Amino acid sequence: MDGIIQFIIDFLGTPAILIGVIILVGLIAQKKPTSEVIRGTLKGILGFLILGAGAGVIVGAITPFGQLFEEAFNMQGVVPNNEAIVSEALGTYGSATAIIMVIGMAANIIIARFTRLKYIFLTGHHTLYMAAMIAIVLVVAGVDGVLLYVLGGMALGLTMAFFPAIAQPTMRKITGNDDIAFGHFSTLTYVLSAEVGKLVGKGSKSTEETSFPKGLAFLRDSSIAIALTMMVMYLIVVIIAGPTFTQGLSGGQNWLIFAILQAITFAAGVYVVLQGVRLVIAEIVPAFKGFSEKIVPDAKPALDCPVVFPFAPNAVLIGFVVSFIGGVVGMLILIALGNTTLDPMVILPGVVPHFFVGATAGVFGNATGGRRGAVIGSFVNGLVITFLPLFLLPVMGDLGFANTTFSDADFIGVGIIIGWVATFNQAWLVTLLIVGLFSLPFIHAIFSKKKEAPKAA
Amino acid sequence: MKKIIAICGSGLGSSFMVEMNIKNTLKELGVAVGLGDMEVDHMDLGSAYPGVADLIVCGKDLEDNVERFGETLVLNNIFDKAELKTKLETVLKEKGVI
Numbered sequence: 001m002d003g004i005i006q007f008i009i010d011f012l013g014t015p016a017i018l019i020g021v022i023i024l025v026g027l028i029a030q031k032k033p034t035s036e037v038i039r040g041t042l043k044g045i046l047g048f049l050i051l052g053a054g055a056g057v058i059v060g061a062i063t064p065f066g067q068l069f070e071e072a073f074n075m076q077g078v079v080p081n082n083e084a085i086v087s088e089a090l091g092t093y094g095s096a097t098a099i100i101m102v103i104g105m106a107a108n109i110i111i112a113r114f115t116r117l118k119y120i121f122l123t124g125h126h127t128l129y130m131a132a133m134i135a136i137v138l139v140v141a142g143v144d145g146v147l148l149y150v151l152g153g154m155a156l157g158l159t160m161a162f163f164p165a166i167a168q169p170t171m172r173k174i175t176g177n178d179d180i181a182f183g184h185f186s187t188l189t190y191v192l193s194a195e196v197g198k199l200v201g202k203g204s205k206s207t208e209e210t211s212f213p214k215g216l217a218f219l220r221d222s223s224i225a226i227a228l229t230m231m232v233m234y235l236i237v238v239i240i241a242g243p244t245f246t247q248g249l250s251g252g253q254n255w256l257i258f259a260i261l262q263a264i265t266f267a268a269g270v271y272v273v274l275q276g277v278r279l280v281i282a283e284i285v286p287a288f289k290g291f292s293e294k295i296v297p298d299a300k301p302a303l304d305c306p307v308v309f310p311f312a313p314n315a316v317l318i319g320f321v322v323s324f325i326g327g328v329v330g331m332l333i334l335i336a337l338g339n340t341t342l343d344p345m346v347i348l349p350g351v352v353p354h355f356f357v358g359a360t361a362g363v364f365g366n367a368t369g370g371r372r373g374a375v376i377g378s379f380v381n382g383l384v385i386t387f388l389p390l391f392l393l394p395v396m397g398d399l400g401f402a403n404t405t406f407s408d409a410d411f412i413g414v415g416i417i418i419g420w421v422a423t424f425n426q427a428w429l430v431t432l433l434i435v436g437l438f439s440l441p442f443i444h445a446i447f448s449k450k451k452e453a454p455k456a457a
Numbered sequence: 458m459k460k461i462i463a464i465c466g467s468g469l470g471s472s473f474m475v476e477m478n479i480k481n482t483l484k485e486l487g488v489a490v491g492l493g494d495m496e497v498d499h500m501d502l503g504s505a506y507p508g509v510a511d512l513i514v515c516g517k518d519l520e521d522n523v524e525r526f527g528e529t530l531v532l533n534n535i536f537d538k539a540e541l542k543t544k545l546e547t548v549l550k551e552k553g554v555i
Contacts, residue, residue: 125469180536184470220466220522223503271503278468278499286477304470307536309518316518356466 015094016048019280022102026287040283047279048094054272055087058404061266064249064258065234066403069346072240075338076345079233080353080389080407081226083273084266086132088402093135100152101131101284107157107438109292112299115441116448119168120292121160123183123304124281126408130185131156133411134418140397141422141430151431154438155418161441163187163410164302170194173367174311183302185410186357189384193361193377194368200376201369207314207362210371219320222352223271229351230263305360312363318371319362319378324354326382334386345393347386353407358382388412395419458552460496462510464523465535468501475499475514475535482542486555495554512548514541 012018023044027037062084069077090097105127112118121127134152143151160183167182167190182190219225238246238259246255253261292299309316327349334346358378365377385407392412393400396419406412421433461479465472476499483490483497490497500509502519505526515523516535523529530544549555 122474123470124473175534218522220519221502222467223501274467274469274501278473281469282473285473289477303474303536304465306465306471306516306518310516310533310535313518352467 013095015090015098016045016052018095018098019048020045022098023283023287026284030287030290043279044283047276047283048090049276050279051087051090051273051276054083054269054274054276055091057269057272058084058087058266059269059402061262061269062403064262065230065237065266067249068234068237068241068246069403071245072237073335073338073346075335075343076401076403077237077348078345078389078393078403078405079230079348080350080385080405081270082129082353082407082411083270083277084404085399085402085406086129087269087273087276088404089132089136089399093132093139096135096139096148096152097128097132099149100135100156101128103149103153104131104134104156104160105284105288107153108160109295111157111161111441112292112296115161115445117161117165117441118296118299119161119164119181119183119302120289120296120299121164121183121302122285122289123185123302124285124288125277126183126185126304127156127160128277128281129406130159130411130414133406133415136397136399137395137415137419137422138430140395141419141427142425143422143427143430147427147431151434155414155434158434158438158441159185159410159414160302164300166191167364168300170364170367171308174308174363179300180307181300181302182305182307184305184356184360184408186305186353186360186381186385186408188409188413189357189361189381190364192384193365193373193381196377196380197365197367197369197373199369201365201371201373204370204372206312206370207318207366207374208312210314219351219355222274222355223267225351225355226270227264227267229349230266231260233348234259234263305356308360308363312366312374315362315366315374316359317362318374319359319365319381320355321358322375323358323361323378323382323385324349324351326358326379327354327386330383330386334390344390347389347405349382349386350407353385354382357385357408385409385412388416391416392419395422458495458511458549458554460498460510461512461514462505463497463499464502464505464513464515464519464526465499466502466519468499468504471516471535472499472501475532475541478536478538478541479514479545482538482545485542486546486549488549488554511552514545 024041164181171182243255250258361381362374362378366374389405392415463472463475513529520531
């Protein structure tokens with residue numbers, strides 16, 4: 001008997017198998033042919049296991065970096081990278097993340113169906129990362145069991161409908177229509193950039209009226225971008241920490257070779273994790289898309305950030321470069337504060353967040369404030385995504401000391417809010433917050449005068 | 458012509474959406490999709506190599522990065538299904554697929 005119970009616990013308690021079961025059920029519900037069901041289920045499990053393997057590689061490469069940074073600057077250095085932190089988090093929070101993701105997507109469909117927030121969030125990897133983020137802060141807050149899954153799912157579903165909604169006014173300006181929505185979890189800084197654009201951009205010409213060198217385009221390849229920036233950062237810390245200390249860590253390997261290899265190994269780890277994420281979401285997103293199109297045909301699909309890039313290619317490059325500069329300035333401020341009583345951790349500029357998030361902030365800033373809006377908006381974006389993680393790290397439990405963290409503003413914002421409420425150590429308070437926020441759009445729909453009669457589902 | 462690949466910077470969201478759009482478009486045009494028929498997939502810029510597919514689909518912003526991997530179909534608006542359909546139809550007719 002014990003053997004059977006143990007089997008069931010191990011079966012559903014293993015995130016990879018849980019993902020497999022979820023995909024299996026989804027594929028059967030869509031009445032897919034048997035071969036497709038077997039293929040999809042195995043690919044999902046495979047993806048999850050690859051993700052875990054990549055996490056090991058990343059941890060192996062980022063741990064010595066943390067030690068070197070501490071030796072060099074006497075402070076803790078953090079490289080924000082979603083893939084790195086999520087792959088580490090899934091080791092502990094994998095099952096909770098998987099269940100929250102599924103309930104969250106269902107909640108997103110329910111919200112889109114019955115409220116005015118008619119957005120379906122289709123950026124699958126960000127859904128996964130947000131699910132992991134919510135799982136971490138809720139578990140650290142002491143929420144567990146069914147309540148964890150239900151509250152987590154509600155919170156996730158709400159973020160999936162709410163963030164595209166606040167980006168929509170600017171999206172209409174960028175795309176010139178109201179057909180597509182925006183789904184990329186750094187909306188807080190995008191909207192901020194658009195607001196900054198409005199303030200400073202009066203009379204400024206669009207970025208697209210200038211020609212701009214395309215020499216940085218090769219950084220669009222994220223493996224190259226990560227390898228390059230990590231190399232620069234690693235070389236700086238080993239030079240300051242010195243060869244003796246470095247070779248203590250490397251087991252005698254030449255310190256410069258060690259630095260370069262570890263930097264590229266980090267990029268390799270992220271590459272592996274992305275491959276895993278790709279396999280997992282490739283099986284989940286089509287089902288989600290299919291169900292939502294059936295149940296909420298009038299919803300707007302909220303799509304990944306490169307959707308706005310073709311509308312303003314120059315703003316993309318300006319946004320990246322200026323946001324990165326903002327990140328460097330932010331880092332220098334943090335290092336300068338290291339000698340004061342504040343003694344903060346140092347958030348280093350990760351090139352991937354500055355590329356995708358900075359570029360998008362540039363496009364949003366340009367839409368409302370032209371060149372000036374793009375430049376100042378993305379600079380503010382760079383500063384904000386540097387300072388925000390400082391407030392997130394304390395609510396992430398052991399993962400707050402992982403030398404890496406979430407990089408995009410919405411993950412951090414949601415984490416900070418839930419995590420802050422959770423510091424009161426009252427599960428009911430967190431419940432009240434999430435249930436309260438979740439019911440708002442429904443209450444609004446009920447009292448809204450222009451409410452349409454719900455069609456039969 | 459056997460294989461179409463959609464490419465974006467990280468190979469996660471955008472290229473995946475484009476892949477789904479390509480599959481739908483091919484069905485509309487009466488082209489069979491799947492192993493042995495027309496294969497459609499998505500990937501990131503870093504995983505691509507010359508000859509990765511018979512046709513590569515990407516957004517205008519990645520045109521310069523992708524060109525060296527083979528024949529490309531460049532979309533001004535990566536999620537515009539009408540644009541995709543028109544351009545894809547032209548290519549498929551040139552290649553004698555339809």
